[in-house]
């Protein structure tokens with residue numbers, strides 16, 4: 439295409455056309471909104487940093503990640519967002535909350551999923567956001583040890599033969615499940631040294647030796663895995679983490 443043809447299609451006077459002016463005015467509004475967003479986002483980051491320092495005193499061995507609070511923040515913005523924007527708002531706020539948590543120290547996530555590594559990694563990235571340092575690992579026990587030693591959290595698949603979850607009733611009893619990945623019947627769980635008071639209020643994760651122990655009458659229950667008499671299940675029964683029913687956490 440020659441220059442003369444270009445001139446015909448897009449004459450110099452186009453800069454003064456009503457279309458161009460309307461576009462420029464809209465972009466000026468976007469620039470102004472960006473300035474406001476930038477100021478508010480940085481203010482939020484600073485506040486999250488302050489919350490982190492306020493949490494220093496009583497947290498003990500627990501991570502600063504508070505799944506219950508994150509869930510409440512996401513539910514709040516989802517509830518207030520206009521219907522066509524709910525998905526965009528929720529996706530963005532996952533990122534915002536991830537960066538908020540990062541103000542209190544970068545979250546490290548070890549993902550173990552021998553059968554579906556990409557799916558588990560994507561789930562972890564969506565849940566914890568760009569701010570998190572997320573790595574695939576080859577050994578479920580090592581990932582649990584990493585979480586136990588305060589290194590961060592682990593995302594572990596259950597669609598395989600390694601019954602790592604039995605350890606949540608034994609050597610890893612101080613770790614809690616706080617998220618499920620893959621829908622109603624999760625194929626992976628996030629596990630970490632979460633303050634039991636900060637667990638999300640969703641379905642409870644139960645690891646029990648034999649059968650249906652601890653399920654309240656009539657509560658819905660999803661069996662996920664069994665191994666040598668041990669059962670991993672989800673339940674809607676309102677049982678307390680760490681109690682005799684074998685509740686090892688909850689999913690959001």
Ligand SMILES: C=C(O[C@@H]1C=C(C(=O)O)C=C[C@H]1O)C(=O)O
Nearest residue numbers: 486489503504507508535538539
């Ligand atoms: C700011 C906090 O710390 C973290 C960051 C959050 C956020 O940015 O909204 C929410 C929960 C925590 O995982 C908090 O506990 O309130």
